Amino acid sequence: MKTQVIPNLSVDCxxxxxxxxxxNVLLKERTLKDDKGNFIINDHTLTGHHVLKGxxxxxxxxxxxxxxxxxxxxxxxxxHTFSETDRLSSPKDQIWIKYLKQNTGLxxxxxxxxxxxxxxxxxxxxxxxxxxxxxxWYPVKNIPELGFDHKRIMEKALESLRYxxxxxxxxxxxxxxxxxxxxLQNAIEAIFDIKLDKRNFRRKIxxxxxxxxxxxxxHGVAHKPANLFIFSWDVYERTKKxxxxxxx
Amino acid sequence: MKTQVIPNLSVDCxxxxxxxxxxNVLLKERTLKDDKGNFIINDHTLTGHHVLKGxxxxxxxxxxxxxxxxxxxxxxxxxHTFSETDRLSSPKDQIWIKYLKQNTGLxxxxxxxxxxxxxxxxxxxxxxxxxxxxxxWYPVKNIPELGFDHKRIMEKALESLRYxxxxxxxxxxxxxxxxxxxxLQNAIEAIFDIKLDKRNFRRKIxxxxxxxxxxxxxHGVAHKPANLFIFSWDVYERTKKxxxxxxx
DNA sequence: TTTATTAGTGTTAATTTTACACTAAGCAAA
DNA sequence: TTTGCTTAGTGTAAAATTAACACTAATAAA
Numbered sequence: 001m002k003t004q005v006i007p008n009l010s011v012d013c014x015x016x017x018x019x020x021x022x023x024n025v026l027l028k029e030r031t032l033k034d035d036k037g038n039f040i041i042n043d044h045t046l047t048g049h050h051v052l053k054g055x056x057x058x059x060x061x062x063x064x065x066x067x068x069x070x071x072x073x074x075x076x077x078x079x080h081t082f083s084e085t086d087r088l089s090s091p092k093d094q095i096w097i098k099y100l101k102q103n104t105g106l107x108x109x110x111x112x113x114x115x116x117x118x119x120x121x122x123x124x125x126x127x128x129x130x131x132x133x134x135x136x137w138y139p140v141k142n143i144p145e146l147g148f149d150h151k152r153i154m155e156k157a158l159e160s161l162r163y164x165x166x167x168x169x170x171x172x173x174x175x176x177x178x179x180x181x182x183x184l185q186n187a188i189e190a191i192f193d194i195k196l197d198k199r200n201f202r203r204k205i206x207x208x209x210x211x212x213x214x215x216x217x218x219h220g221v222a223h224k225p226a227n228l229f230i231f232s233w234d235v236y237e238r239t240k241k242x243x244x245x246x247x248x
Numbered sequence: 249m250k251t252q253v254i255p256n257l258s259v260d261c262x263x264x265x266x267x268x269x270x271x272n273v274l275l276k277e278r279t280l281k282d283d284k285g286n287f288i289i290n291d292h293t294l295t296g297h298h299v300l301k302g303x304x305x306x307x308x309x310x311x312x313x314x315x316x317x318x319x320x321x322x323x324x325x326x327x328h329t330f331s332e333t334d335r336l337s338s339p340k341d342q343i344w345i346k347y348l349k350q351n352t353g354l355x356x357x358x359x360x361x362x363x364x365x366x367x368x369x370x371x372x373x374x375x376x377x378x379x380x381x382x383x384x385w386y387p388v389k390n391i392p393e394l395g396f397d398h399k400r401i402m403e404k405a406l407e408s409l410r411y412x413x414x415x416x417x418x419x420x421x422x423x424x425x426x427x428x429x430x431x432l433q434n435a436i437e438a439i440f441d442i443k444l445d446k447r448n449f450r451r452k453i454x455x456x457x458x459x460x461x462x463x464x465x466x467h468g469v470a471h472k473p474a475n476l477f478i479f480s481w482d483v484y485e486r487t488k489k490x491x492x493x494x495x496x
Numbered sequence: 497t498t499t500a501t502t503a504g505t506g507t508t509a510a511t512t513t514t515a516c517a518c519t520a521a522g523c524a525a526a
Numbered sequence: 527t528t529t530g531c532t533t534a535g536t537g538t539a540a541a542a543t544t545a546a547c548a549c550t551a552a553t554a555a556a
Binding site for chain 2: 536537
């Protein structure tokens with residue numbers, strides 16, 4: 001029995017990666033040439049796919065991430081569902097959909113609802129190469145032209161990531177297990193596009209029990225090696241204190 | 249030409265109302281009797297409906313709110329999409345779906361994805377009566393048994409409302425246009441289930457330019473009448489300063 | 497051994513937060 | 527018209543938090 005897609009339901013994943021310096025997004029090349037070899041379509045899209053029968057949106061998202069990166073258990077957060085009736089109606093997108101139908105048999109409804117997720121990964125863990133379905137990292141500050149409504153999805157994902165990162169310690173999903181305080185600070189600065197004071201930042205971190213210093217230093221760096229730290233979700237859950245700060 | 253439903257897509261609305269004292273949710277009665285008049289089903293559900301062809305989820309939600317309350321332009325926020333494959337599979341829910349099909353012709357797919365919204369209204373504006381499809385307000389702290397996965401949806405809605413209310417001045421959507429500071433404080437206390445210090449609260453509010461005192465007082469109260477205030481979204485947008493507070 | 501580079505550290509002033517209790521104004525009842 | 531009831535409205539001082547700011551330490555490479 002063949003797995004069947006649900007023609008009017010898809011999932012799109014905005015995969016964020018941090019390389020120690022910049023926040024990046026994983027994008028897929030989308031190209032189509034005419035008979036003479038000229039590009040009809042030459043842009044990028046997010047990674048996405050249809051939901052399969054019997055599958056939840058979350059399962060579909062995990063499946064897509066596994067397909068693209070090869071990893072299971074990537075941090076995922078559903079942030080919005082896009083249901084505009086003209087999501088796929090631009091001429092380019094219509095050509096692409098027709099092409100997919102002819103070449104892969106994939107049947108796409110006129111009105112496709114997309115449930116969107118963002119994922120957080122340490123860029124160093126996943127370096128795409130030729131085997132990886134034409135995907136590559138692009139800095140969030142310099143995103144190329146995107147097909148469908150993926151620009152909008154991408155913007156909403158970033159907004160949502162920031163929103164979320166203010167409340168919960170999800171930054172750590174962008175870092176290696178053992179990280180330096182400078183890496184942590186850089187990640188936060190990259191997410192929010194801000195600059196923080198190093199000394200004040202470090203004092204704050206020292207007060208927090210779930211960011212735990214190791215008896216271990218960086219190796220092979222051409223400067224004073226930094227101490228390494230780990231984040232403990234467990235300690236976080238036990239010691240977090242919700243303090244209410246209203247918007248006024 | 250008849251309007252057609254999309255069989256595998258629905259919208260559920262968690263309608264929150266504030267009565268000056270407590271946070272409430274609007275629920276719909278769901279009853280079904282057998283031949284002898286005994287209840288087969290006697291519980292409650294959120295207000296919801298299928299998405300129609302050519303409609304976005306947001307439009308469907310506005311349509312549902314209009315149907316239920318008679319009002320347009322209610323504050324709405326999409327917060328999650330529920331796609332569990334067993335969302336509708338409990339025996340009661342199956343009986344109900346069969347009943348709907350026989351009696352209204354409504355065809356519901358096995359796997360229905362529901363895009364969920366919460367709405368905020370001033371309870372005083374909408375007082376349901378017999379004409380209102382068996383809906384009634386229930387205090388959030390005392391919710392009766394709910395059908396489908398609506399308990400879960402309701403909990404996630406509350407979590408999401410709190411999350412959202414921390415960042416943006418949406419409390420005002422629960423209040424009449426002109427409100428007292430005590431009403432505002434009560435609304436915040438109801439949302440977050442906390443108590444605030446009156447003097448500190450008022451000092452904070454005075455610093456804020458977008459909560460504007462009127463030259464007008466309450467009438468007909470058996471105590472010192474309070475000053476009335478309005479909220480200006482306009483002033484808010486112009487004067488808000490995003491200050492970053494990290495979770496640590 | 498020198499250079500380049502990033503790690504790591506303390507103090508002070510300004511601001512914000514917290515805790516706390518009495519008088520004022522209107523209506524209703526006597 | 528007086529009294530009582532009820533909620534509105536107000537200030538201060540101590541404690542905690544934030545913000546601003548510059549130099550020494552440790553390593554690898556030249």
